[in-house]
Amino acid sequence: MLCLASHWLEICFLQLKEKKPYSTFTKWADVHGPIYSIKLGSSTMVVLNSAELAKEALVTKFSSISTRKLSSALTTLTSNKALVAMCDYGEYHKMVKKYVLSSLWEQMLSNLGLLYQKLNHHHRDAMIENVVNFLSSKINDGCYLVELREPFQSELFRLALKQSIGKDVESVYVEELGVTLSKKEIFQILVIDPMMGAIEVDWRDFFPMLRWVPNKSMEMKIQRIATRKRAVTKTLIEAQRKEIAHGEEINCYLNYLLSQEQTLTEEQLIALVWESIIETSDTTLATTEWAMYELAKNQTCQDCLHKEILEVCGSEKMTEEHLQHMPYLNAVFHETLRFHSPVPIIPPRYVHEDTQLGGYNIPAGTDIIINIYACNMSRTDWEEPEEWKPERFLSDKYEQVDMYKTMTFGGGKRACAGSLQAMLISCTAIGRLVQEFLWKLKDGEEENTSTMQLTTHKLYPMLACIKSRLSGTSSEQSY
Numbered sequence: 001m002l003c004l005a006s007h008w009l010e011i012c013f014l015q016l017k018e019k020k021p022y023s024t025f026t027k028w029a030d031v032h033g034p035i036y037s038i039k040l041g042s043s044t045m046v047v048l049n050s051a052e053l054a055k056e057a058l059v060t061k062f063s064s065i066s067t068r069k070l071s072s073a074l075t076t077l078t079s080n081k082a083l084v085a086m087c088d089y090g091e092y093h094k095m096v097k098k099y100v101l102s103s104l105w106e107q108m109l110s111n112l113g114l115l116y117q118k119l120n121h122h123h124r125d126a127m128i129e130n131v132v133n134f135l136s137s138k139i140n141d142g143c144y145l146v147e148l149r150e151p152f153q154s155e156l157f158r159l160a161l162k163q164s165i166g167k168d169v170e171s172v173y174v175e176e177l178g179v180t181l182s183k184k185e186i187f188q189i190l191v192i193d194p195m196m197g198a199i200e201v202d203w204r205d206f207f208p209m210l211r212w213v214p215n216k217s218m219e220m221k222i223q224r225i226a227t228r229k230r231a232v233t234k235t236l237i238e239a240q241r242k243e244i245a246h247g248e249e250i251n252c253y254l255n256y257l258l259s260q261e262q263t264l265t266e267e268q269l270i271a272l273v274w275e276s277i278i279e280t281s282d283t284t285l286a287t288t289e290w291a292m293y294e295l296a297k298n299q300t301c302q303d304c305l306h307k308e309i310l311e312v313c314g315s316e317k318m319t320e321e322h323l324q325h326m327p328y329l330n331a332v333f334h335e336t337l338r339f340h341s342p343v344p345i346i347p348p349r350y351v352h353e354d355t356q357l358g359g360y361n362i363p364a365g366t367d368i369i370i371n372i373y374a375c376n377m378s379r380t381d382w383e384e385p386e387e388w389k390p391e392r393f394l395s396d397k398y399e400q401v402d403m404y405k406t407m408t409f410g411g412g413k414r415a416c417a418g419s420l421q422a423m424l425i426s427c428t429a430i431g432r433l434v435q436e437f438l439w440k441l442k443d444g445e446e447e448n449t450s451t452m453q454l455t456t457h458k459l460y461p462m463l464a465c466i467k468s469r470l471s472g473t474s475s476e477q478s479y
């Protein structure tokens, strides 16, 4: 049996805070091969950089690598692993994953076989139309350049609130904090602050024997973020609980969770509702913005997509129902996930019993890092991986199932619960935005490819000139 010790690298934990650890891990894979281990203080991490190894860890060896390894910041922010995405595999995970899936999808038997009726269709339609209307109004107001992020982010957050607690909220008085918060402040507390807190690194995580050494400023910062997001989520839940108690029929995740309330503690209920809000609000925005950036940059691809929209939808508005007839749009979505993976590193797993990966012995207690970015940039698996080319997903070699070859949604029993929702929102939004407007990047915007945050958002919001395809009115012309 081979031993991984020869590949050990000593690195400083501070490197974890660098902007693109997935890119550093990929460079190391070029030197040390697709599997190597890193010693960080007293922890050992094994980094996997190929699709074959990733599948082995996610699927074949799942029973030995199903547990999450969280930093102390994430443990606090997730109310001690109460989230579906961050809990350990076991009875609690099975139960709450079923809850989140049931809230997103209603499984029905029909005489046609198994049919999935998509819930919240009307909320998603309204969200996308609001974005389109906002951009049209910008053109009418004579704006020179538009940012997609601003309207998309706020509409996605509105959708997250409607799906999670059953209503949109403009402001809320939070008794525990003694303040009335605007919607922007609610977004900051529920989404932005926890995302920033999640990448905070406490050096003591790597030296458990030194846990007694105080790191008060870090602890207080994370505790403040956790306390504020808990207080706001709890207030939103209580307000809705009253409405529901008055007999109001509200179709949302909270309502579903309340019907299962006897199986959850109060902390778990609050954590699960918050999880649904933050997960809906984040990754789909990153993917849609990157897709529109690439289409605005690649006019030929944008033209191909527009041609497909005209052929499939004619003069009708594009909707979710058209998606199954739009292979090019699907290819744009999957190529964007491959090239700009919003979650480039799968949330770390922990080996809880001795196992093997790629022929190496991996002892219990090792952390496993799955570098999706490296898998998707592999020259063995992808031709010209550094090029954004949706056509690669249209070639005869690709089957429908290969759409998930990118593994951006993880895999196996812990695969993403929101992948279908992300696909529906993102694809319909991309399609509608191209159906309605002609997109062109602002000069110099091609260079703005830096990323930020835990999920790889574009650092600078995309700035584009748009032109209405129907009236021919352009944001550029009307300046």
Ligand code: HEM
Binding pocket: 058, 084, 085, 086, 097, 100, 276, 279, 280, 283, 284, 287, 341, 342, 343, 346, 347, 408, 409, 410, 411, 413, 414, 415, 416, 417, 418, 419, 421, 422
């Ligand atoms: C483009 C958008 C998205 C991407 C790329 C993405 C990616 C991921 C990844 C990589 C994982 C970890 C899988 C693993 O450990 O094997 C995950 C888990 C999860 N995601 Fe997503 N996600 C997206 C959107 C969403 C949305 C919109 C929701 C909710 C509405 C959601 C809910 C979840 C949940 C609940 C889990 C935990 C599943 C489990 O541990 O069993 N995701 N996602």
